[in-house]
Amino acid sequence: MAAPILCERDLEFMLYELFDAEAMIARERYADHSRETFNATINTARQIAEKYLVPIRQKVDTDQPTFDGKEVHLIPEIKTAVDAATEAGFVSATADYELGGMQLPLVVAAVANSYLSAAGSTTTGYLWLTSANCNLIEAHGSAEQIEKWVKPMRAGRFAGTMAMTEPGAGSGLADLTTSAVKAEDGSYRVTGSKIFISGGDHSLNENIVHLVLARVKGAPKGVKGISLFIVPKFLVNEDGSLGDRNDVALSGLFHKMGGRGQTSTALSFGEKDGAVGYLVGEENKGLAYMFHMMNEARVMVGTGAAATALTGYQYSLHYARERPQGRVPSQKDPLSPPVNIIEHADVKRMLLAQKAYSEGAFALCLLGAQLADDEKTAPTEEERKAAHLLLDFLTPMIKTWPSEYGPEANDLAIQVLGGHGYINEHPVEMFYRDNRLNPIHEGTTGIQSLDLLARKVPMKNLAGYKACLAEIQKTIDAAQGGELAAEAEQLSAALATLQRTTESLLGAMMEKPIDLALANSVKYLDLFGHVVIAWLWLKQGLIAAAKLEADANFYQGKLQAMRYFFRYELPLIEVWSKILTDLDGTCYEMQDAWF
Amino acid sequence: MAAPILCERDLEFMLYELFDAEAMIARERYADHSRETFNATINTARQIAEKYLVPIRQKVDTDQPTFDGKEVHLIPEIKTAVDAATEAGFVSATADYELGGMQLPLVVAAVANSYLSAAGSTTTGYLWLTSANCNLIEAHGSAEQIEKWVKPMRAGRFAGTMAMTEPGAGSGLADLTTSAVKAEDGSYRVTGSKIFISGGDHSLNENIVHLVLARVKGAPKGVKGISLFIVPKFLVNEDGSLGDRNDVALSGLFHKMGGRGQTSTALSFGEKDGAVGYLVGEENKGLAYMFHMMNEARVMVGTGAAATALTGYQYSLHYARERPQGRVPSQKDPLSPPVNIIEHADVKRMLLAQKAYSEGAFALCLLGAQLADDEKTAPTEEERKAAHLLLDFLTPMIKTWPSEYGPEANDLAIQVLGGHGYINEHPVEMFYRDNRLNPIHEGTTGIQSLDLLARKVPMKNLAGYKACLAEIQKTIDAAQGGELAAEAEQLSAALATLQRTTESLLGAMMEKPIDLALANSVKYLDLFGHVVIAWLWLKQGLIAAAKLEADANFYQGKLQAMRYFFRYELPLIEVWSKILTDLDGTCYEMQDAWF
Incomplete structure (x- = not known):
């Protein structure tokens, strides 16, 4: 029997026990749905x-x-694979019926999509980019643009991309130089080079719709002068049929460490007369629109990283259960038969760590998905606003924590398999390589950490920060005095550490050189991320403790993974907190010439 | 200008300031050498x-x-590359003149070899295996075997391998099943399958000399019934010319994540009449002989891991100095030009971490090399014994610490380059893939940690352990009261933590179930490794502080990397110590059915 792609029992737990996805059915948008349709969709994806x-x-x-x-x-x-997933509706799982969608809650679609991400790794990346592209145009484009571009994308005729990065400006969008000039017919002519454009060229679809950031001639410098354009590979006639090839050329492919199911391209816009582009929304507001897509993409990146971690865990678990080798130290008799390697304590450690990382990360991503549902469809305006705030606050962690600890989990999967993990007869080394992109794209870990500390924490008078802490406190309160009182106490202490650290950093941001105050922001992201994951493990632990008798092995596993995280991982925050509260200047003070 | 392979100034520091390689010249074996010949050899390698x-x-x-x-x-x-390195003498850098060697101290040869490892990654792995194979036969083979096999290997005509791993028994050598039957002429006929044999087949040399572990028919079960055989690819006639093809067949190649310069093979011995093999030493003592080669291979693995980390650091440093992107947080003006990314505090962190890991790891490996020289050539018997003891004790750390933190450094090099680090236009993702084998082969990290805690610490009444602690204490004493008194104090506290943890574990090994006592041995290896690396950084820091004026930038860099390790890394040992002294049973108690 082959290793399962994902653990079905755990998905059921996540969706219906940890997050009450069934409750969504009460909302008008999802009224046609039921636990059965949810499960049928997930089953189709599997x-x-x-x-x-x-x-x-x-x-x-x-x-x-x-x-x-x-x-x-x-x-x-x-x-063949992309077509099958498209035909089954996975480009449009959450979209409106009238745009060809299934109107599924994202929390359900995210689980279904994870089957495709886990199994196909980046092969199905084409779908998610197309979906995110549609969502952006639906939110900020005109009715005509939705008709002309979104509908064929939702139907699988066209694909979509996002084209931001330029050779001279990777993460530094303020310096992008791709330019746009308005033509007489109201469209624009776009000229410039983009690199690392995922799915930037291929023949999987009739057409490709690029969303391109460019600067209209005469626009302000920096991020305030960036506009967003729809630039298709082929122009499209009034009747929706394909017209001429647009002036967009593939100038090269990148050969990547992993993620090879999806092309990474260098694109040249306007080598001849300028590529025809259509402005989305207003001029100079492009970056704000793009953040709509980027925020969604960031949650998608986190979810993909978690899914790849989950499947590596399942694969190495399956291997460890079937591979006999060696004896445990107490077996002194060399004539005794070898044990399966799952019996070795250190293999159990590597499996528990993978479980703690991957299921913790996945829970965080589903929380993000549920908040994305809530910000659109929660019953009251107040709930919708609260969901939006918390999601906005958590986004850098949802993007980063799974992207950092997902590859860590995949690394452990390689180690569980030993020499067999290093060769391509087993997919675990590929999982690692695929996952390694995630701390880089859609904003590196460094950039996410600055977003968290310098923007998300202070925003709206610490409102997002306080909302997040309040949620964590609720779980602590629920656990206090019960079976998991020790973990509640430990999380409470961790929360105090987080608060003390945050206050110290906010003070430093006012009183000290800002470059010094932000110098260790990655450690702050690590610290906050670990507290949030510990919180989600305590939430899982509470359910497991309450229902233990109903499914003892499964819930014991949940409790043990929670314990692993609390004992082996959460204590690390004290080390990071000290670096941060000391306002350690080791990195800040380091000079180029000293290296 | 391209990135340097290694930093010449740092190699000079390591060899002549941290380790007094020049002092070796006083020893008879190295009397023909001088700092000039040492440097010439290193220069040739470069x-x-x-x-x-x-x-x-x-x-x-x-x-x-x-x-x-x-x-x-x-x-x-x-x-072409292997021949050039062979002709320059790098198979035999440390060997006796009469065997065609250069009689260089290993501490010097290790630096020269590191140029080849860093640049060629595994392409030059053929040389190191051949050299280690020769060293084993020189130590345990007969004069005739040395004449027949070692001389052609030292001369580059033949290559050498070590063949231990079998499909059914990876790390579990006790279960190996390859068999040997004595023939009338005194040779043996070997039958069995081996996998993951590096350099197991190729046409780089006329012949390949496999050192094969096998079980003589009727030998005891387990590790006490293993013998070692020379099994050549081609038989060799009395006059040294090649005879018939031996019954050794290549049954397949493995496709690896990295390290693709060196074949990894599955070999079939004795598919026809049995492969002709020649016993090395006595029957049933094969594993002890093999450990001669394995111990050397373990130091080589660590050194290779460190070299790959060093070169990734140099590459990413070079990139960070030349790549403009973004602005530091205090630069509010978007019109100001982008800075080179080395100005970003988080990039400095990733470079400092690489420097701390890779130069710390390399120092540990050179210490191992110097001890290997001392155990052979130190002036007094007492010194030779002391060197042997300390090297034996440190071997699991020399093998593992660079293998764990070297890939970590390479991972950071990828991150410094961002999207460019993920594509094969730059070698950093390859460095990571190459380095990822090191925690697996020649004894996994888990196995090394059991070797350290269950064997090396208790051996000879804690003699190795105590000798190691005494060395560390000497450096603390030297630093106390001086400029680095704070670091001395911190290391002293770390040493106390290490001692307390060790005593607690030794007690548990007596009084508690042994499987529980050893369950977190990997954390013990992490803890001990970090203390040892901190010690070597303090040693480097003392030299830097004393000589600061002489080469201010270089020594400031050393001091800052030391501070980085003491502030960001060393405090982690308290977390690991708590897990160990708590005798945390989370992993030990975990059940297969709970996953």
């Missing part, structure tokens, strides 16, 4: 993953996309 | 690395070895 994605994952990794100077070539199995 | 290895490293990674069912094919550039 079947597509098993039938189309798992069988090709090694080939996708080995037979990388090629560029013959004119066109990109992918192995044909990728189109 | 030139070979620059000329033959750096230019091919991407091609070596992309164009993996292939097997056509009969033979292995490597790209021809590998042979």
Whole structure:
């Protein structure tokens, strides 16, 4: 029997026990749904993953996309898989019925999508980018743009991308130089180069809709002069049929460490007369619109990282249960048969760590998905605002924690398999390579940490920060005096450490050089992330303790993973807190010439 | 200008300031040498690395070895590079003159070899295996075996391997099943399968000399019934010319995550009549002999891991100095030009961490090399014994710490380059993949941690442990009251933590279930390793503080990297110590069914 892609029992727990997804059905938008339709969707995703994605994952990794100077070539199995997922509706799982969607809650769609991400790794990345592109145009584009671009994307005819990064300005969007000039017909002519554009060229769809950041001639410098344009690969006629090739050329493919199911491209806009582009919304507001897509993309990145961690955990668990090797130290008799490696304490440690990281990360991502549902569909305006605030606050952690600890989990999966983990007969080394992109794209870990400390914590008079702490406190209160009182106390102390550290840093941001105050922001993100994950583990532990008898093995596993996180991981925050409250200047003071 | 492979100034510091390599010249064995010959050897290695290895490293990674069912094919550039290194004497740098060697101290050869390892990654792995194979036969083989096998290996005609791992028994050598039967002529016929044999087949040399662990028919079960055999690819005639092909067949190649310069093979011994093998030493003592090679291989693995970390650090440092992007938080004006990324505090953190990890790891490996020299050539028997004891004690740390924190450094190099770190236009993602094997082969981290805690600490009435602590104490004493008194105090406290933890664990090993007492041994290895690396950083810091004026930038860098390690890394030991002294049973108690 092969290793399962994901643990079905755990998904059920996450969706219906930890997050009460069934309660969503009471909301008008989801009225047609039921636990049965939720499960049917997830089941469809699992079947597509098993039938189309798992069988090709090694080939996708080995037979990388090629560029013959004119066109990109992918192995044909990728189109078959992408088409199957598209036909099953996974580009539009959460979209409105009238746009061809299924109107599923994101918290449910995220679970279904995770089957595709876990099994297909980046092969299904085309779908998520297309979906996020649609969501942006739906939110900020005109009715005509929705008709012309979104509908064919939702239907799977067109694909979508986001094109931000430039050769001279990676994370520094303020310096982007791609330019746009208004033409007489109201459209624009876009000129410039973009790199690292995922899915920037391929023949999986009839057309590709690029969302491109560019600067209108004469616009202010910096981030305040950036506009957003729809720049299609092919122009589209009034009747929706394809017109001429637009002036967008593939200038090269990147050969990546992993994630080879999805092309990473260098695109050249306007090598001839300028690429025809259509302004989204108003001029100079492009970055704000793009953040709509980026925030969604950040939650997607976190969820993908968590899904890859979960599947690596399942794979290495399956291996450890079947692979006999060695004896435990108490077995002195060399004639005794070897044990399965799951019996070795250190293998259990590596599996428990993977469980703690991956299920903790996944819980955080589903919390993000549920908040995204709530900000749109919670019954009251107040609840919607509260959800929006908390999601906005948590986004840098939802993006980063799974992206940092997901690859860590995959690294442990390699180690569980030993030499077998290092060769491509097993997918675990590929999982690691695929996952390694996640701390880089959609805002590096460093950038996320500055977003958290310098922007999200202070915003609205600490409102997001306080809301987050209040949620954590509720769980502590619920656990106090009960079976998990010790963990409640430990989390309470951790919360105090977090608060003390935050206050110290906010003070430093006022009184000390700002570059020094922010110098260790990555450690702050680590600290806050660990507290949030510990909180989500305590939440899981409370359910497990209450229902222990009903499914003893499963809930014992939950409790043990919680304990692992509290004993092996949470204490690290004291080390990070000291660096932060000391306002340690080791890195800040380091000079180029000293290296 | 390209990034340097290694930092020459740092190598000079390591060799002549931290370790007094020049003092070796006073010993008879090295009497022909001088600082000039040492430097000339290192310089030759650098030139070979620059000329033959750096230019091919991407091609070596992309164009993996292939097997056509009969033979292995490597790209021809590998042979050119290996031949150049062989002709320059790097198979035999430390060997006796009469065996064709250069009689260099290992501490010098290790630095030279590091140029080849850093630049060529695993391409030069063929050389190190051949050298280690020779060293084993020189120590335990007969004069005839040395004449017949070692001399052609030292001369570069033959290559050498070590063949231990079997499909059914990876780390569990007690269960190996390859068998040997004595023939009438005194030789043996060997039958069995081995996997993951590095360099197990290729045409770089005329012949390949496998050192094979096998069980003589009727031998005791377990590790006490293992013998060691020389099993060549081609038999060798009396006159040294090649005879018939021996019954050793390549049954397959493994496709690895990295390290693709060196084949990893599955070998089949004795598919026909049994492969002709020649017993090394006595029957049933094979594992002890193999440990001669394994201990050397473990130091080599650590050194290779450190070298790959060093070169990734140099590469990312070079990139960070030349890549403009973004602004520091205090630069409010978007019109100000972007800074080079080395100005960002978080990039400095990632570079400092790499410096602290890689130079700390390299110092540990050179200490190991110097001890290996001392155990052979120190003036007095007492000194030789002391060196042997300390090296034996430190070996699991020399193998593991660089193997764990070297890839960590390479991971940070990827992150410094951002998206550019994830693509193969830059070698940093390859460095990571190459380095990722090191925590697995030659005894996994888990196995090394059991070796440290269950064997090396208790051995000879804690003699190795105490000797190690005494060395650390000497450096603390030297630093006390001086400029680095704060670090001395911190290391002293760390030493107390280590002692308290060790005593607690030794008690548990007597009084508690042994499987529980050893369950967190990896954390013990982490703890001890961090104390040892902090010690070596304090040693470096003392030199830097004393000589600061002489080369201010370089020594400031050393002091800052030391501070980084003391402030960001060393405090972690308190977390690990608590897990250990609590005798935390989270992993030990975890049950298969709970996962």
